[in-house]
Amino acid sequence: MPSPKLRENCADCPIRYRAVCAYCEPDELEVLERIKSYSEIASGQPIFFAGEPMTHVASVVTGAAVLSRTLEDGRRQINGVMLPSDFIGRPWRETIPFDVTAAGPVTLCRFERKAFEAILKETPHVSERLLSMTLDDLDAARDWAVVLGRMAARERIAAFLLFLSRRLGKPTPGNAQRITFSMPLTREAIADALGLTLETASRQMSALRRDGLIETEGRSTVIVPDLTALQDEAQDDADGSDIL
Amino acid sequence: MPSPKLRENCADCPIRYRAVCAYCEPDELEVLERIKSYSEIASGQPIFFAGEPMTHVASVVTGAAVLSRTLEDGRRQINGVMLPSDFIGRPWRETIPFDVTAAGPVTLCRFERKAFEAILKETPHVSERLLSMTLDDLDAARDWAVVLGRMAARERIAAFLLFLSRRLGKPTPGNAQRITFSMPLTREAIADALGLTLETASRQMSALRRDGLIETEGRSTVIVPDLTALQDEAQDDADGSDIL
DNA sequence: GCAGTCATTTGATTCAGGTCAAGGCGCGTT
DNA sequence: AACGCGCCTTGACCTGAATCAAATGACTGC
Structure with missing residues (x-):
């Protein structure tokens, strides 16, 4: 990546x-x-x-x-x-x-x-x-190892959503921190990317939704209301160039 | 790697x-x-x-x-x-x-x-x-992600010992499957490489020793009596070129 | 609009590995 | 040989994620 x-x-x-x-x-x-x-x-x-x-x-x-x-x-x-x-x-x-x-x-x-x-x-x-x-790509693969080796389920999901936000996300006009993107992967694929089970992936997505860190529309649309808040969850240093 | x-x-x-x-x-x-x-x-x-x-x-x-x-x-x-x-x-x-x-x-x-x-x-x-x-290196880093994301503690340790055997190991004269090497890392470093705690790393090393898959001499010498047996533990396809 | 299918969510339970806490032992130093 | 410092091992317990099991919901083709 x-x-x-x-x-x-x-x-x-x-x-x-x-x-x-x-x-x-x-x-x-x-x-x-x-x-x-x-x-x-x-x-x-x-x-x-x-x-x-x-x-x-x-x-x-x-x-x-x-x-x-x-x-x-x-x-x-x-x-x-x-x-x-x-x-x-x-x-x-x-x-x-x-x-x-x-x-x-x-x-x-x-x-x-x-x-x-x-x-x-x-x-x-x-x-x-x-x-x-x-x-x-090598740097990215090595950064990903930190996610797989050292992050809790919630952090992994947050890191992954952050990655997708940066690659696929479109900011809301008038609010650059509010990002919308279309999730290209099933829960199973997310789990396989993050070293989790699909149940855990789903539960953590639900938890993030409960906590207001993401919103969803239909099966695939994901909205990140505040990118900064998600960065905090993912232990991501704000520059964003390192983790994926 | x-x-x-x-x-x-x-x-x-x-x-x-x-x-x-x-x-x-x-x-x-x-x-x-x-x-x-x-x-x-x-x-x-x-x-x-x-x-x-x-x-x-x-x-x-x-x-x-x-x-x-x-x-x-x-x-x-x-x-x-x-x-x-x-x-x-x-x-x-x-x-x-x-x-x-x-x-x-x-x-x-x-x-x-x-x-x-x-x-x-x-x-x-x-x-x-x-x-x-x-x-x-990129292939190796991606292979390592499989270890971090999908392998149990015992398998991770086995995979890591296998990596060191291949890189550092010297076969015993007359028995190419019996490998000796000097462990360059502390238990803490092993744990940090494998996404485990040092206690778990230590316990799994002990378990492999109990099961006869490895022997140790002093603090740093590790002997793998049968490389094939270790490969089985590590889910490693025998060619050995892929995992690390 | 409806049925069917597959993805997703949620719940209950289990278990591997993490955490906390003592020892023990190898190794360098005196 | 004895000492002391770190590293390593082991034990007891706890917790986060896996597993097993339904139920619900979203899109598909009819």
């Missing part, structure tokens, strides 16, 4: 894939335009299977995909929630070590992996950006 | 820092030799502080360093145990987002960061290797 830094660079991109950025680098975009293709994936469908040959790398355009690993006895851990502008895949490697699944309907922008690798080799700029992205 | 792949390349290196490898690339080594310096750090001493300017990057030569993040209320999560050949630091960034501390006496091979960055720019080979290492 990437840092907000790079995303800001690309905020106005017509095509929001981060590995290459139309807004920043029109020349390289042109090259990549020629090898890209879009694909739509239905909710719950696999995108990549762990260990299988990975013919493409991809960027999420709309929707959400989930990166997960499952133990033999069925326990699942979601390692990453990939949202619009996130990059999925691993150049220079034949296989991907995780399952990637559509959390809802997803649109991907795909690149044939070999062709993408060729571009990496030729264009230091793209290569450097990929390194930077990967380092960001 | 890196994959074993690259380490194997460097098994015979006189100097075992992975970002550059004397065995593989004598030319680049020569350049790096000129900007490197060794330093010894005493047990428990800080190496880098989170958020502070990072003037150097470094490789662990002997001993073990620990990468950690601490919440305001003192809860600590260890994000990585850096062992000989591991690379610490983050090119292109002024600060490091984690505390790095010597888990015992540590020898580092340090490079002035700016000089190292210049070499990265000039030498695609080193740059490519850094990307590859970072991608490995």
